[in-house]
Amino acid sequence: MRDFNKLKKLYWLQLLAVFLLGGYLLFFGQWRIESNLLSILPHSAQQQDFSAAEHALFKRKSQQLIVLIAGDNALKAHDALAVKVHDVANVSIAPLTEPSLTDIAEFYSPFRHNFLTSSYLEHLDNSQALAQLATKQIIQVANPFVSETIATAPRLNLADYLQVALSNLADVEFDQGVAFVNVQGQRYLLSRLQVTLDGLDLNTSVDISAKLQQLFNDIRAAEQVELIYSGILFHTAESTSQAKAEISTFGVLSLVAVLLLIWSAFRSMLPLLSALLVLSIACAYGFIAILLFFQSLHLLTLVFAITLIGVVIDYCFHALVYADRQRKHQQEHEGHPLTKPLVLGFITTAIGYFILVFSPLSLLSQVAVFMIFGLLGALITVLFLLPQLKGFSKITCSPFSLTFSQQGITLFSKVFNHKKAAIALLTLALILLTVLAPIKFNDDVRLLNSSPKWLIDQEVNVAKALSYQNSQRLIIRAKTAQEMLEFQEQVIDQVLASQADIRVKGINKLLPSIKRQQQHYALLAKADQQGNFQAVLALSGLNDPINAFKPLTFQNFLQGPLAEIAQSYTAYYDTENGLEYASWLEFSQVPLSADNLLWLAENPHVSLYDTASDVSDALGQYRQEILWLLASALVAVVVILFAKYGLKAGALSAIATIGSALLALTLSQLFSSHLNIFNLLAVLLIIALAIDYVIFYQEHGLQVKTFLAISLSALSSAAVFGILVFSATPAVSSFGLTVMIGIVSIFILAPISAKNINLSEMGRS
Amino acid sequence: MIHLERINAIAVMLLMVAICFSAGAFAESHQHEQSKILALSAVPIASGSFVQRKYFKVLKHPIKSQGELYFDVSIGLLWQTEQPIYSALLLKKSGLFTENDNGDSQEIKSASAISQVLLDIMSGDSEKLAKNFTINASAIDHCLSLTPKLTQLAKIIDNVQLCHIDTPEKNQQNLNDINHIILHEHSGNRTEITLQLTPMTMLPEAVRARLQ
Known part of the structure; x- marks a missing residue:
């Protein structure tokens, strides 16, 4: 007792x-409360290695919301959204800006001998073919790339290069300063909203989501437009x-x-x-x-x-x-x-x-x-x-x-x-x-998704409109920026060697590695010495002596007119072992082949970014x-x-x-x-x-x-x-x-x- | 006296109301007026030839090219250069494409604006031109000056001149037919295009197939 x-x-x-x-x-x-299912699920070893790179590359994007508007009054609705979104606390417009071609041409001009498209590379030893390539460009009706570069780069290799590099990234077009995408003949005006609070708590997410959805509904009703949106915030x-x-x-x-x-x-x-x-x-x-x-x-x-x-x-x-x-x-x-x-x-x-x-x-x-x-x-x-x-x-x-x-x-x-x-x-x-009923297991995490169907459908529609629905993304990380660019080129070369039809979206064209720039410079200089550019230069009657090699560096690029694109595709971040650099590439049109996936899986610098x-x-x-x-x-x-x-x-x-x-x-x-x-x-x-x-x-x-x-x-x-x-x-x-x-x-x-x-x-x- | 003042007040109010209404209607009527200034002959389907001269500020002589063209506003435009080298530009519903000698086509993204303007001019789509351009009389006889309203176009083109030039080889022309186009770029470069068009009821099947 x-x-x-x-x-x-x-x-x-x-x-x-x-x-x-x-x-x-x-x-x-x-302590804090979480509701994202992915945050509590396990991560593979490779994912853990790349988590810092992933965080640096996609953290800001994960707090972005995309709104697409179509219809007769789409522009009015787009403008109304830009004004009224300021009434929603912690959300602001993240403007999509179109870089000026004149600025781009001027920026690339000092490095003009370092860039060659595959068409130029293919015909460097053929004076006549090079002349044809240049003529085709020069006779195009108001080709802005030619207009902007002919004075400084009369070989027109830069005009050709910029046209290919920029059009490769251009899923989004601009009209009157408004970004848009065309989906099966229908024009969708694109707005990007940024959630400005870091470490959003759940109640704030619910509050912002409710206010935004109310705003979207009001705009739909007032302007009779189709408005679709996507963003992690809505799922949270x-x-x-x-x-x-x-x-x-x-x-x-x-x-x-x-x-x-x-x-x-x-x-x-x-x-x-x-x-x-x-x-x-x-x-x-x-x-x-x-x-x-x-x-x-x-x-x-x-x-x-x-x-x-x-x-x-x-x-x-x-x-x-x-x-x-x-x-x-x-x-x-x-x-x-x-x-x-x-x-x-x-x-x-x-x-x-x-x-x-x-x-x-x-x-x-x-x-x-x-x-x-x-x-x-x-x-x-x-x-x-x-x-x-x-x-x-x-x-x-x-x-x-x-x-x-x-x-x-x-x-x-x-x-x-x-x-x-x-x-x-x-x-x-x-x-x-x-x-x-034989026991069958299905481990697909998407089957555990509890988001409502209407929200998933909107997400799919936005992904289709922005052409990333069936794309595969790769993350590349390295100790230096140049290493990162070189790894990126190795990956692209490997994939394109067996899958020529695949579309690659990345910063690789706009910013090749110094190694690649040097290769192109050497090839161009050699062709020039052999007189293969004489016919091309004769078209304009202009001279363009080839000076000593001057590389376009990652740092140069970050200060240029395409800095926004650089920030979108690359990131650098502190780790225990010092600074690291990361970039991402998107492959679409054709899925990566099993052989290429195997090659990528064995590459320690690359990770397929497919969380699901x-x-x-x-x-x-x-x-x-x-x-x-x-x-x-x-x-x-x-x-x-x-x-x-x-x-x-x-x-x-x-x-x-x-x-x-x-x-x-x-x-x-x-x-x-x-x-x-x-x-x-x-x-x-x-x-x-x-x-x-x-x-x-x-x-x-x-x-x-x-x-x-x-x-x-x-x-x-x-x-x-x-x-x-x-x-x-x-x-x-x-x-x-x-x-x-x-x-x-x-x-x-x-x-x-x-x-x-x-x-x-x-x-x- | 009071009666007169009231009448004046009512008149002023009516005037203000009229001004308000007319301000709303102004934009629409202005566009309509602009399209009337243009008054181009509508040519929905045609074929023809062109001679293009490109004047670059940095070059002493223009670069000349010439070729054939076909258009049907419902399907698109084929701009085929024959001289000095072969090249083909196809404006389809799905975008702008180049075609090489083998017939393989490749899309040129974000570059369809100029081709679309050419198609609008040649087909005489006054409404669309009035919507996208501010139209003024030009210092040159039989010419009109068009300034782009759209940023996308304005970034490339400073001004477009549409002219009717009497030539010995007239192609059923009247003053409303445009046969000379000058595209002035911001860079100071310009492209002059001389056209000779023949309206048709239907494009040749081979051309239609390329534009599909």
């Missing part, structure tokens, strides 16, 4: 300490709103369902208040642990964390069902009858979740930490706080619940007596299900690891059950546990076209729950109170997890479906593991 009092004091002390810590972390800790806002709605709706519905169950089982307020108290403390423990171990809390963690209610309530049900025995045990200085199964159950569940703590998916680490600490809080509260509540030991089960339990036992005792038949039926069902497929690959690998983890967990479970309860009982317990896990997987496959990693994660939880049930049946036998507690647990868990099936986030609904099926399966299968039917206990009840 004295020991119990000491433990009570200890309980209050630790509760005080935990809450003080929580208060400190909440108000003084550095949608997923935030969705997650918030689900947390509140599912949370309240789960709580109401659980409270109704408690009321129907005990018909008194104290069990309700006790359950609420345990749930609150468990949630607080889980939340404080997240604040302690993580810098950011993902909203999806909270959606998954609703499941804590389902497991914690199990502890409450066991405590409430056995409440009347506690005083007796305390008076008789006996151990609490629940201590052993609850602690054993907690340890097995915690071990299951503990493995997930080290998962590369930060979402799972967060959920695991939340669950372990939440369950720990619930366990110690159930064991040390609930018995102290006044009137707790007088809690009794309602006659209705006892009758229900007795009927349940009667039903299950029949199953209990036909164990072999039940096991045979289970085996048959599993075989049939495997044949009918990178994450999908990582998810695939991680799924394999989880499958191994599941197999090991099942082996461990079998070993523990055999060791603890002997061969026969251990085997029956193992069949119930493994059988329910397999049923959950196969039935989930039957109800959905494919499985994903979240179905497997659900199986881990099922195993943890199944062990709890099996341990209780092993410890107490199939008797009224155990059956009642387990029934209430199963019903509450089914309600809590079942509701997740309705989540709009595919990850959450997959998880919910499998766990719900698993719980029903455990509920049906677990009694076959019971060591006996405790009829005397039945009689006493």
Whole structure:
């Protein structure tokens, strides 16, 4: 008794300490909330190597929003947007400017001998062909490239070069200073908006998104135009709103369902208040642990964390069902009858979740930490706080619940007596299900996208209009700017050698490496010495002596009229090893061939920038690891059950546990076209729950109170997890479906593991 | 007296209302007037020949080229240089293309504006020209001066002169037919094009196929 009092004091002390810590972390800790699904998914090793380059190249772009407007009043609508967008806080217009050709020609003029197009390169040794090339350009009606460069570069190699280099980048055209793109004869005016806040919090995203959408709707209605838009901000806002709605709706519905169950089982307020108290403390423990171990809390963690209610309530049900025995045990200085199964159950569940703590998916680490600490809080509260509540030991089960339990036992005792038949039926069902719906996994992360269809459709339309829908992007990084340009040229040469039809978009033409410029300079000088340019120069009668080589450098380029393009395609950033340079290339029209992809994969300076497929690959690998983890967990479970309860009982317990896990997987496959990693994660939880049930049946036998507690647990868990099936986030609904099926399966299968039917206990009840 | 003052006040108000209305209508009527000044003969489909002289500030002599042209406003323009070398420029619905001797075509992005202007001039699309240019009388007889309104054009061309020059070989001309075009560039360079057009009801099938 004295020991119990000491433990009570200890309980209050630790509760005080935990809450003080929580208060400190909440108000003084550095934490933030995230809602981007990609931020919590795993990254491949190559992605991690290139993450700094990726961040430097695309960070600013990720905060940009694109708006396309078409229709008779498109210009009016475009102007209205430019004016009214200033009313939306933290958003500004990022103007698209068209560089002046005169400035460009003047800028390139000192380096004019360093640039040769493929047409010039091909004909350098043929004076007549060179003259034809130049004549073709010179007779073109008002060719601005010729007009601007003929005086300084009469070989017209620069005119030809600039025309090719600039037209290669020109998906966007300009009219009256307004950028536009033509899509199947339809002109879309293009506006680019920049979100000006760094580290946008979720509520601000929702606010900005709502205001912008309202503005877009107003403009559509006023000007009768087609207006489409895209940007990460809109996806963040949608997923935030969705997650918030689900947390509140599912949370309240789960709580109401659980409270109704408690009321129907005990018909008194104290069990309700006790359950609420345990749930609150468990949630607080889980939340404080997240604040302690993580810098950011993902909203999806909270959606998954609703499941804590389902497991914690199990502890409450066991405590409430056995409440009347506690005083007796305390008076008789006996151990609490629940201590052993609850602690054993907690340890097995915690071990299951503990493995997930080290998962590369930060979402799972967060959920695991939340669950372990939440369950720990619930366990110690159930064991040390609930018995102290006044009137707790007088809690009794309602006659209705006892009758229900007795009927349940009667039903299950029949199953209990036909164990072999039940096991045979289970085996048959599993075989049939495997044949009918063979298990198929699909790791494509895009299938987990929870953005609404209308938003995805707009994104696709904008991507089509700006010609990047079916493009592939490469990131190139290097220690110096020249290395970066050389790697870029190596990549392009490699790809074009086998795929001449592919379109390459990048800064490579406008800024070749010094090495390449020197090669072209040498070739041009040699052709000139051989007199191959005489006919060309005769066309204009102008002279252009070739002076010493002068390279166009990266630094020169950044200060030139095309600096905006340079900043769009290149970046430099600090790393642990000093400054690094990165650029990106876009390939379109033809997909990169398997050979080229293989070559690129082996090149340490290049990474294919395809976040979706990178994450999908990582998810695939991680799924394999989880499958191994599941197999090991099942082996461990079998070993523990055999060791603890002997061969026969251990085997029956193992069949119930493994059988329910397999049923959950196969039935989930039957109800959905494919499985994903979240179905497997659900199986881990099922195993943890199944062990709890099996341990209780092993410890107490199939008797009224155990059956009642387990029934209430199963019903509450089914309600809590079942509701997740309705989540709009595919990850959450997959998880919910499998766990719900698993719980029903455990509920049906677990009694076959019971060591006996405790009829005397039945009689006493 | 009071009666007269009221009448005056009403008259002033009516005048103001009239000014407001007419200001709104001004832009439209001005454009209409401009297109009337042009009053070009509409030639939706035609073939013909051209002689082009390019005058570069830095060159003493112009660079001369000549060739054939075909257009149908509904499908596009073929501008085919025969002398001094063969080259073909095709303005299609889908953009501007060059064609080499083998018939392989390559798109020239963001460069269709000038070709479109030529097509508008030759086909006599006064409305479109009035929309895209400010039209004034030229110091030269039988010529009009067009200043681009569109930035895209204004960046390349300073001014376009459309002229009717009486030549010995008249092609069913009247004063509304344009047969001489001068494109003045900002750089001081200019392109002079002399045209000889024959209206048609349909382009030859081979040309239509190239423009499709």
